[in-house]
Amino acid sequence: MQGQISIERGLGRLPAYEQTTRGIRVRVLPAFLADQSSPEEGRFLWSYTITIENCGTETVQLIARYWQITDESGRRQEVRGPGVVGAQPVLEPGQSFEYTSGCPLPTASGAMNGRYLMKTVAGEAFDVEIPIFLLESPHERRQIH
Template sequence: MVTTITDGVKVSVETQYQPEYSNPASDHYMFAYKINIENLGDTTVQLLRRHWEIFDSNGEHREVEGEGVVGEQPVIEPGSSHEYISGCNLKSDMGSMKGEYQMVRLLDNSLFDVQIPQFYMVAPYRMN
């Protein structure tokens, strides 16, 4: 698990290779990632947008941007957290992702970016 804290918001990420949804013969590798967003601050925040940079070990790079996460724009009270699971497909058996969430402090409507730490997606057989 990798973790980072930005402006009182802690983001932790775990990944898992999904062999049942992968097809190595067709250069299709599927990974799931679970993200926990914890509000360590003293004001309520809301996640508005996400921005991802996805790197494939074959040299491919792509960016994904959009509203919320898995169809939600969660409000996170102080001391609370929001967890979700999503996925990423790669054309090789290893790669990485990193990015940021745009959030707003509901107290004063100030916007700020929270870093998502770079995390690696590696098929287990590559770990040997």
């Protein structure tokens, strides 16, 4: 299941993106960091907060991550690594793990998606999809067709 929802934060509504794979729900809330960006220098920065919730019946551990980051010019970067923010959390049924990270781009908008490699306590490995989410800023170029 993949979708976009809105979450109220402060005075506005920010888009949140959600997808569930094999009972593991991944919710992403991106935010443009205007105070840390420098549009005149081609530096745009976003934070994203991810909540991983085990809605299934098996205890799982997050082993690794894989990201595809695409800027508005279509340039793609791939990032792989162990765990997230230095952790490889174990999630029992009903538990969740939340973290915040960041993404710089040389363009005013882009998108990210990816997957987590998870492992059950029985040793079975499987991928959990991270939904594609947009990195939007007030500086992005809008095209009218």
